[in-house]
Amino acid sequence: MFGFHFCKVTGVSMSPRIPENSYVFVVPWLKIFNLKEGSLLKVFHPRYGLIVKSLAQVDRNGLFWLKGHHKTSVPIEKLGPVGKSQIQGKVLWIFPPK
């Protein structure tokens, strides 16, 4: 109704911060959040589809560079930057499996 929703996370790229098969609570109201380094974002990536990544930095062109937390994550330069319109929300809570 208000756009916030749960998502299920597959893959290990965000572990240990977001273990595989966790659920995340995503809030799309980006304007009320200060997106800073380390913010967890749900992003529509043109190549990889819907992904959850950590914000690495915002460059001087206002583009968002993303990274994973695991050693096997797609490297930051391979992911490339995304525009703000591709960010679908910020992860507010993580519910890891037992």
Add this chain to the structure above:
Amino acid sequence: MLYNIIAKLDKKLHFPVVMAHCDIPCKIYDPINAQISALTIIRMVDLLNELKAKPSLTLDDQAQFLRLVNQKESHGIKVKEEIGVIWGDYIKTPQLTQYPELHTLVHNIMLASSQAKQHISRESAQTLLKHVNRFAEIFWATKQVSTFTANCPYPPAEPVIYPNLQA
């Protein structure tokens, strides 16, 4: 408890899935690229030796020489990359326990690849192929796939380890 409640909701409502990708493509490993690169190096050495036998080189020959050296160089790098990815991403403790020679073998491949790049030497290139073949043999064994040896059906017609996928 919260997780269980959300998981139950997920079963009914089917929440969207977000990917936390690992390196792509996942689990697609095959040493054949490294083997073909090692064969290419031998082939380049053979062609370079043909040029060497000529009393003098025309402009075309000189262009061919550069091209062959470039190919030999780039395939030497490719062997290192292909083996490095399998070694770094696929080979883990169970494979290392089963085949403790793996670290030394990979290091030998790196050294042999450098040797093959540095010299126009068939012997160095064949040593590289021998090590890469052994790596392929181990790789398929860790996947419980039997292998056989056959001469590749194209120049330089050297022995190559192939997986016996129909067994």
